[in-house]
Amino acid sequence: MTKVQKPGTLLAGITGLYIAQSVIGGVTWTSLPAVMREAGVSLDRIGLVSLIALPWVLKFLWAPMVERYRLPRNGGNRSGTIVIFGGLASAVGVIAAGVLDPANWMSLFAVLVVVAFAASTVDIACDGFAVQSLAQKHHGWANAAQVGGAYLGSAVGGGLFLYLVGTSSWQIAAWSMAALVVLLGLPFLFVAARVPTEQSREHVPSLLHSLRRPALRQGLFAAAIFVVALKVSLGMIGPFLVDAGVDLATIGILNGTGSLVIGSAAAIFGGACVRAWGTKPVLILALILQASLLSLLAVSRITEALPVSVIMIIAIASSSGVMAFGFVALYAQFMRLSDSRQAGVDFTLFQCADAAVSIVGGVIAGQIAEVLGYGIFFSAAAALALGAVPFIAKVATQESYSLSVSDDAHVAP
Template structure:
């Protein structure tokens, strides 16, 4: 019976048009991320840009952390030009996808070794358009499918996102190795056609659409209502939950900025990096995501969140060992396996935790707020990571990032106790 149910679930995943569209939109959402962050850092380092400047360049991706500032407005107002033609959500999605493609093309014609300012401008715009696209794709997913289908929609989105990461990581590095960085970024710009095609074929949802034109932007209500709802539901423990979000993935954000520069400085080729970190690491990361999902279902949310936080932080000790040992493809493979598996596990637990804090009534605005908050401290401090490496070296830097797991574990335990008391007071079992 269970096997038959699983077979029917896979058949629906393969035949449901909404899931196919979500797969393509997830791909479109994930494609720009590495190109404005990790992959670009390899290009910058190869061009001779200092680690200090590479660390500062990570700030161009701060749009992902501040997207909550304009997310509520996108739910209420149409996109210019395309909104009346395609609808509110599809109009914004198409507009931002055009913007991402144009910015990738702009980066392709840049020369970071001699015109770094050009690269900074287009990278900043790419981060803005990409973050805005994420807002609208999340909003479309929530509005177009009922709550009982959101699990499958989220799974389709994550699968598409992961394959986009593979293309923007390994694919771009291969093209850069055997052709040029310009060819790599132009190819990625063309691949945005996948998301644009899905947007044009997608149905425009009716839910969450304000009826009738609004002449004045009600900024106060747009930001007040989602925040007030969150604070009322979580009370005095809201700040504790937000503190956990802000620190949980901090070690990964700090180490992620310096990982590719480490590989380049150790002497690994772009093909080596692509083979191990993007291709092999891709499947290991998927294994970590699967293991995290099983753990949340079987053992509960908070135990999985605690294990993931400790594992993700401790995994950076493998990078410290690689930096101390030197260029050895075996050490590179082990460190990537450990970090990707732990990161996938922790990411799955964190998404489940953020979803548990979100109200269905304000899902888009609140999820944008929470997802921005968990990335903001890492983005800000990540800009200084290059100075830290220059001061103390790669091994000590990665040991220091792993030590952040100590306060992560402490806050996880505190949140676990709070949620256990809340569940006991309401007479309900702890939510998984």
Template structure:
């Protein structure tokens, strides 16, 4: 028999679908930038040196903490605090995609890139608002499932933006692909229009207080230890994930086969893992799941060495790729949930974005250094370094106890743990 409190915790299906749709939409752009757009540009004859500028669009997700306080500060009254921001960003993304589709990528690249830059800014801002709304909506028990749906939605967006759009490009062309992306994005806009955000009792903080949060957040008891875990945990996964595609190319796989495995099958496995991890976090204590994921992390990354130290036959490759995708979904959901555990109800968007920016920056730096290390020392060296970081993450996890007794801290930002 469920208690009244548990019944009040339950969110309607429309709320879960809205959040999944919003996370899918923002990753639709990321998947498009880093996979489909790069491939399309290369096919158009762009030199490799020029393709690197596309990856700079990911910087918006690294520095988005700079304007996150603005999202927490400005409330749109009857339109809703975070709902107001979602209406602006989602509508802007739809309009931006329509405009980008009006230009020719081969002859008007500068205009296309300018449009993609605006789209990246709007998408990262939408992410801040969605995270802020999620942090306030989910109870501690719901955060695991919520982040599982978040990750699954993100993987779905990556699958559509990086896989489906690229596969449709030869048949629909540039304008057709942009029209499909605009249509998918408009679905989330309609859902936001139908959503009614509750009125929050938390009052917006002043700009000065919000800016000081950049420093004060890390001074909260236990957060320095958490920062160390954030700096170490994503390294191993990022190192290995970055070398998968070039490794498959060197083995002799076709581009089509790599696209299907990496973008469709890989994303599908990560979606299932994300949802499963969310379910585990709902049933078990954070510390138990952290240790379980960390052990799987160590084993999974070591498995990637199988096709490198032996013949790259089908079973070795399947084990390596499957292990990598299984780890990827679990790590993301676990870390996102633990980030959400540490936000204040007064400044949820700022607090979550601060943590995620650190996580995302480390992940991108590791990925960038991975190919350089592989070029000098080989793929096996990268896997061994990644394995070392995974072991370090496991050691830190054994010391770090998120389920230990929580000490409530009262301050200008409300009650935080």
């Protein structure tokens, strides 16, 4: 298998794509709920934002087809072609979203689902290209590019975007993000164009092989429990801050700072803890920390005893700090359980399980918050996180890992 001769150039290219994907994710799952709430959309409708992640749930269905097209039996590597068309489709979709009124949530959701399909397809090609093109000794740097790119993209999509909405307009903010997505994808095209042609290939990815493995099925179960416990409150934090009187520009700065500074620091700290302790203690600690923070949010809503500044600190610690800390360990589990012969397919299955649970949890979260209020919702979410601890303690593995972590979002964390 041919390797790219200059790993630094390759890393710059794939980092740009990871940032671009996370910009889209940050706009969709972090910024959009807050913008919709300010536009007067009800919480139960805002909870439906999670449905936009549907292509990220289902991308395992077309991942083998993407890989077979990207690496044909005979011919050159087509990663650049996939990125060109997927990237342009994503940018055009974001431009179209900018024309729509955020209160017109059905049309907006339809456009963003198309964007999510294009971005998730690019993600399949990007991950496969990185693993194929980098020598094994550089794989850790590729994972660092994923982590850094994800948090930087989230800071832009969840922070800068909201700031632009608050200080200018929804349209200008959306069109700025579309231009950024195009620019971030350009370095990868130069890298992909330099890959030597391979004339013949033999391996064909198989979903059936993945699903037959008991270890992978157990990993999917553990992922489902952890994701719903840690992420169920994520989509309601933005609307909660809006209802608490925090303006969109301030929320944008808060999200950007949290993703870029707190999230990155928590990810590095989480990686060090995984290396020292193994994944199980880190997963359990993340659940306990999340339960504690959500309990404080519930108390703040019920008693109104905490000032807004303290609520903002608690919210960002939950949505960026604990989330990054915990998901480093979860993705270390994913890497550990992936079959090296078809790691792309296995890893995609784990990512899709993450997205599927996030969708269901987000929809249910919106319904509960709308009917019962934030106080009961955050109390229930805290109880769920604490109740997941014994299950994770039972199904999670204990092995420690070298400091090599990965992140989606895509979807935000």
